[in-house]
Amino acid sequence: MDGTLSPVKARRFPTLRAITALLLREMATTYGRSPGGYAWAVLEPVAALAVLSVAFSIAFASPALGSNFPLFYATGYLPFMMYSQLSAKIGQAIRFSKPLLFYPAATYSDALFARWILGVLTHLSIFVIVLTGIVQIFGLTPILNIPALVNAVAMAALLALGVGTLNCFLSSMFPVWEQVWVIVNRPFFIISGVFFLFENMPEPVRALLWFNPLAHVIGEMRRAVYASYDGAFVSPVYVYSVALGSLILGLVFLNRYHRVILNER
Template structure:
């Protein structure tokens, strides 16, 4: 009587990749793709993404510091200008890049593993890291070269950067929908951003604006970001007009609105 061979043990079932891991892999791949396509073709590569805004801010700082010797706060106009310019550049740069996130990755969004959230987060993470490095280099360089007499408060500065990132993410997400849904929106946004540089208190203090213009400009969230950033560097500047709740409301409100619109119409947007 022949022995019946024992049945082979069942093969272990393959573990499905966790959705979070797949999302992280997609975001990392999109970041590497953007770095290769955007910065990989020029000499110096990604370094120019940091050095270009650093050089621009440094040049403007030198020019304006020669014209304005007495800043409204502190002893260094370079520091006063940088604390206003850096949050403004972070907001404008990230919102501009996120507005084109869907157009840039439209072909990849046809694959089920890549979602519109991946495309937005990839651009957001890459450009936020760039702006953080720009801020570190500019502010650190100014404190080394000039006599600033500032007392940085790390917690307040971190809150300012965090709220600036949230606001840029929210407005940029909403813009990514409007840019594809309404092609004319890009021109409208570009025109609206031009006077915003002068209306965000980069060169002056909000406290010195006369009424009733001060009450009108209070609704500009960039004024709150600039005021919070300067509060973090100048111990004597309280900036009582700053409302972090208002920044959270605007940032989260635009973010939720943009995500809901994209979730509803993202398939239709891919066909436009």
């Protein structure tokens, strides 16, 4: 035995090593080498929730559910932000890591999952910090439905992965798609239920809003936080179907065209 690693041992867990390396690179470039980057990741939703709470508390005596404006808007804004920011990050994964993807040790799927894992961990931390802060500051005693809470986060995370993966292919092959998607995606902040309850919408509108998977994600999140909220319209099967369908379609196209994308200048 000369002490050298065999080719089999040297190649053991290459995907895990590649994802870890890409994840560490993401942490350094996205949030910087100081705590300030992570602090802003928390301060951004806090500032948005403060503005929403103050603005709507002037116009309305109470939110559509419960009596606390910050908690109501947090249960809508936080899952929406998780989906929106995470899907956008994944959509740019190949472009961001393109120089590294020419090495055989790293693949396009490594780049996608590295961004997804870091984003999920970051947003989970934001969820805990913001919701705990609201509960402590306002002296609230919510009875959390933990299975529904886990399901809401899982739906938001998987939907972001699916949509982001499909958009990664589309924006890489057709650069104009990135601008088109920004325009198409913009109204979802208004129509996903961040500001209102799905049940409060009139029937013709409600029937159309049901097909928005984000409305189900936010409905599940509110069902997890508000014990009195039923959220009967929520269909996890529909959300997971959209998420997995988008993910499979995106991976199929990326597997077929990733070399074309990487060789473009």
